[in-house]
Amino acid sequence: MKGWLPALLLLSACTAESPPPALATDAAAIHERLLVLDTHLDTPELFGRPGWNIADAHTVAGGMSQVDLPRMKSGGLDGGFWVIYTPQGPLTPAGYAQAKADALKRADEIAGVVAAHADAMAFATRADQAAGIAASGKRIVYQSIENSYPLGLDLSLLGEFYRRGVRMAGPVHSQDNQFADSTTGKRSWGGLSPLGKRWVAEMNRLGMVIDASHSSDETFDQMLALSKTPLILSHSGPKALFDHPRNLDDDRIKALAAKGGVIQINSIFLSPLYNTPARAAIDARKDRLHEMTPAEQAALAADVAALDAREPFQDADFERFMQSVLHCLKLVGPDHVGVGADWDGGGGVKGMEDVAALPKITARLLQEGYSESDIAKIWSGNVLRVLAAADAGRAK
């Protein structure tokens, strides 16, 4: 009995804001041994930048980059879903043809990078492959499609992407398209188009995970009703924290969870975004990064850093991001929440600028009282469950 009183005093002293050193060390060790996946890595957008190499250590301020192999290692990020993103263009035969070419080129670039770094990266298509790849010290490369626009009107193309290893796709991006209405669109269809409903059936038939991020509320509702397997929101957040069309209301997050799905918390749309004319001008320059020499890229990076210092894009910080995570955890529990921070796609907040900061999330969850097994689900168990469910639903 003698030892319990000082121990209790020590415990009460530990309720202060920052974790005590012992817990901090535990957190680092726990984070390191967990399988850590992020479900929306836009890093393939950078693969075509002249001189850019994923094996080099970059920075946000100097290099406009949030994910590379050195920082994945230091941040304990084992891998995730690497995105084939296509911007929305015209719904015409020429628009579809260009988008298809662009998406296949992006898929080729991902394959090229994984082949060039075969000692450090490996493709995965099934849920049960992730742990083995991580144990071998390699980074896990699942692939997903953000915006199904490149499929045009030809759903058989989904099978082509499946053969290339893609296992997750969302119908739409920031504008309505041939399949569905976007969160930031004009309500062209009132949810899914007739072709969009067939897209859902084809996704189920192939055994691919349906990603409802960027889908309008009606599109989400209809996909949730139609899909035979659970949905994912690969990078979204709760409206309760910040009322933005890209975020979901609590009832929809609960409906997602009730059908076995998962919301992967985004690190943007957490607070007002300042889309100033100067920001628009910088973004227009960023669109031409693939044509820039390394010196021109460095000059742009300096201008971006100066603008960020002068007029930040958003006020959100790490604690604000954690409020979003914790809100969803309280709402639907640790079986239905994960992380998809939109790295290299607009994500990142003060205090969590790149993937090197990910151990802070584990430390903060431990501080909130979540167990290691809860956190294991949050970091990868939930998304792998949804992936396995989609695969199990694949038409035999």
Ligand SMILES: [Zn+2]
């Ligand atoms: Zn996105």
